[in-house]
Amino acid sequence: MLRFLNICKTYSEGQQTRSVLHNASLELASGSFSALLGRSGSGKSTLLNLAAGLDRADQGEVWCDEVELTRLSDHQLALFRRKHLGFVFQFFHLFPTLNVEENLLLILELAGQAGGDVQSILRRVGLWDRRRSYPDKLSGGEQQRVAVARALVHGPKLVLADEPTGNLDQENGQMVLQLLKEMSQERQATLLVATHSSEVAEAADQVLRIRQGGLVVECS
Numbered sequence: 001m002l003r004f005l006n007i008c009k010t011y012s013e014g015q016q017t018r019s020v021l022h023n024a025s026l027e028l029a030s031g032s033f034s035a036l037l038g039r040s041g042s043g044k045s046t047l048l049n050l051a052a053g054l055d056r057a058d059q060g061e062v063w064c065d066e067v068e069l070t071r072l073s074d075h076q077l078a079l080f081r082r083k084h085l086g087f088v089f090q091f092f093h094l095f096p097t098l099n100v101e102e103n104l105l106l107i108l109e110l111a112g113q114a115g116g117d118v119q120s121i122l123r124r125v126g127l128w129d130r131r132r133s134y135p136d137k138l139s140g141g142e143q144q145r146v147a148v149a150r151a152l153v154h155g156p157k158l159v160l161a162d163e164p165t166g167n168l169d170q171e172n173g174q175m176v177l178q179l180l181k182e183m184s185q186e187r188q189a190t191l192l193v194a195t196h197s198s199e200v201a202e203a204a205d206q207v208l209r210i211r212q213g214g215l216v217v218e219c220s
């Protein structure tokens with residue numbers, strides 16, 4: 001479903017270049033849940049950004065089903081993301097000027113599904129009663145549950161999450177992880193979660209680790 005073929009990514013800062021990913025390859029089966037591990041600075045966020053088409057690789061190919069993302073223009077990538085991608089960030093990144101319900105309605109509209117159902121998914125994450133609240137009035141766990149609902153409301157085939165439980169206490173982290181996992185499964189979305197948490201790794205079907213710029217499958 002998601003495939004990386006020999007991806008290389010180098011960042012330059014002034015005179016210095018830093019090779020982050022070197023011939024990294026991976027394959028995620030449709031509907032699977034994979035955890036992405038690696039020490040801080042190993043390239044997990046870089047890899048998610050490449051998978052989302054938010055950044056471009058120097059070399060190699062990224063495929064999502066039959067579409068080669070590495071060949072799309074910026075505009076085509078933006079359209080692809082609106083329809084097929086959900087992203088959950090470590091720091092939630094909800095739209096601060098929109099209430100909970102509007103945060104989801106905007107995503108539906110961008111995906112060409114204006115008028116779609118937000119009630120059932122907000123009930124699912126336990127926040128229908130808070131639909132008129134603005135993000136700054138919600139707790140961290142509540143904001144992240146909205147972010148999970150927002151990442152899935154338009155039925156994307158690929159869901160990427162960058163340390164989605166990194167800023168939550170144990171209990172809220174567990175709840176967000178369960179919701180991400182169950183809701184992705186129900187919608188047959190492919191889920192890739194970058195994490196430092198052994199609990200996330202244990203819940204996944206497959207564990208990938210970035211090591212010296214390459215990707216190794218640790219268990220599946």
Ligand SMILES: Nc1ncnc2c1ncn2[C@@H]1O[C@H](COP(=O)(O)OP(=O)(O)OP(=O)(O)O)[C@@H](O)[C@H]1O
Pocket residue numbers: 011012013018020038039040041042043044045046047
């Ligand atoms: N725009 C950039 N310019 C220069 N270097 C960058 C840039 N973005 C990331 N890097 C570097 O690339 C490396 C990988 O960064 P990345 O954010 O992908 O790591 P990570 O595995 O997500 O780490 P963490 O677990 O701390 O979130 C780091 O050394 C980082 O400093």
Ligand SMILES: [Mg+2]
Pocket residue numbers: 044045046162
């Ligand atoms: Mg990161």
